Amino acid sequence: MYRKPNEEVVTAIFQSNNELYTTKDFLEIGFVFAPFSLEEGVVLIRPDECYRSKLTNQVKLNTKELEVSGFGKEEHILLVEKGIEEIQVGHLKKVVLSRKLEAKISKSPIAIFKDLLGNYSNAFCYLFHHPKVGTWCGATPETLVKIKEGKLNTMSLAGTLPFEENVEPKWGAKEIEEQQMVSDHIRNSLGNLMEDLKIGQAESVRAGNLWHLRSGVKGVPRSETSLLNIIESLHPTPAVCGIPTKAAQEFILQNEKYRRTFYTGFLGELNMPRDGETSLFVNLRCMEIKGDSVAIFVGGGITAGSDPEKEWIETQNKSKTMLRIL
Numbered sequence: 001m002y003r004k005p006n007e008e009v010v011t012a013i014f015q016s017n018n019e020l021y022t023t024k025d026f027l028e029i030g031f032v033f034a035p036f037s038l039e040e041g042v043v044l045i046r047p048d049e050c051y052r053s054k055l056t057n058q059v060k061l062n063t064k065e066l067e068v069s070g071f072g073k074e075e076h077i078l079l080v081e082k083g084i085e086e087i088q089v090g091h092l093k094k095v096v097l098s099r100k101l102e103a104k105i106s107k108s109p110i111a112i113f114k115d116l117l118g119n120y121s122n123a124f125c126y127l128f129h130h131p132k133v134g135t136w137c138g139a140t141p142e143t144l145v146k147i148k149e150g151k152l153n154t155m156s157l158a159g160t161l162p163f164e165e166n167v168e169p170k171w172g173a174k175e176i177e178e179q180q181m182v183s184d185h186i187r188n189s190l191g192n193l194m195e196d197l198k199i200g201q202a203e204s205v206r207a208g209n210l211w212h213l214r215s216g217v218k219g220v221p222r223s224e225t226s227l228l229n230i231i232e233s234l235h236p237t238p239a240v241c242g243i244p245t246k247a248a249q250e251f252i253l254q255n256e257k258y259r260r261t262f263y264t265g266f267l268g269e270l271n272m273p274r275d276g277e278t279s280l281f282v283n284l285r286c287m288e289i290k291g292d293s294v295a296i297f298v299g300g301g302i303t304a305g306s307d308p309e310k311e312w313i314e315t316q317n318k319s320k321t322m323l324r325i326l
């Protein structure tokens with residue numbers, strides 16, 4: 001079940017058996033759920049039954065300050081320090097480092113999903129379940145790619161500050177440089193696949209209790225460009241992996257002390273309805289639900305200008321997007 005950013009309609013797609021289908025070439029139709037490492041298999045939910053409904057009875061939750069446990073701080077700071085060293089010796093320019101935190105829940109997955117819808121209107125909110133994969137939900141601010149009527153839209157997203165009512169975010173050199181790196185990377189990797197590519201000015205966008213810097217990216221894919229080409233050139237974006245991509249991915253796989261599985265993968269509608277719109281989102285601000293426990297996934301972009309303590313606080317702030325709902 002999902003609702004696209006700033007829309008009112010919730011769509012539910014149900015597959016009528018428990019087979020685990022995967023995509024081969026992104027020409028299939030359905031809902032995809034892709035892991036960070038694509039070779040683990042991109043799950044496809046076949047749309048045997050589809051329902052659409054307008055949102056009703058949205059409840060705004062109290063936004064009072066949340067206390068977040070400091071568990072895992074030392075380990076995360078060491079990881080960030082290692083990332084900074086790798087950048088200083090010149091192996092990487094940027095790497096996104098993340099962690100997982102656990103919490104108990106007393107709400108049902110459906111109640112959690114409803115609260116995501118009611119509180120994050122400009123996010124892509126979803127609840128995913130497959131008996132052989134698990135149950136996930138989230139409210140992500142990042143579009144991986146949207147293709148409609150031959151036009152492509154994506155975004156360069158990076159840089160984070162806490163949101164404060166009536167206060168404009170003041171971006172520092174670290175965030176501006178970090179977001180510029182993402183824009184440059186998108187230009188390099190998508191440029192050859194497109195007739196023309198335009199990357200807009202960076203602007204501040206709100207994502208729940210946070211601000212991000214975002215540039216819109218628009219273009220028209222060349223006639224010979226396939227969706228698979230586009231996905232392979234964009235995923236994993238430097239907003240979730242790093243620069244250069246391969247070296248950052250290796251660093252992540254070797255140094256993060258857990259497996260990301262579907263966090264920082266992507267998900268969304270594929271060719272729905274037949275030959276229609278594809279809109280895929282990066283799986284951020286998300287959690288995996290297992291009975292009465294959840295695992296929340298949070299990370300941040302590390303550059304030469306990163307301060308490990310601040311990076312830790314940034315992950316604490318990102319975890320509040322989900323913790324508030326719980």
Ligand SMILES: C=C(O[C@H]1C=CC=C(C(=O)O)[C@@H]1O)C(=O)O
Binds near residue numbers: 238298
């Ligand atoms: C990796 C995450 O956020 C990414 C998206 C926006 C801003 C980010 C940052 O400022 O570091 C991250 O690149 C996450 O939320 O777990």
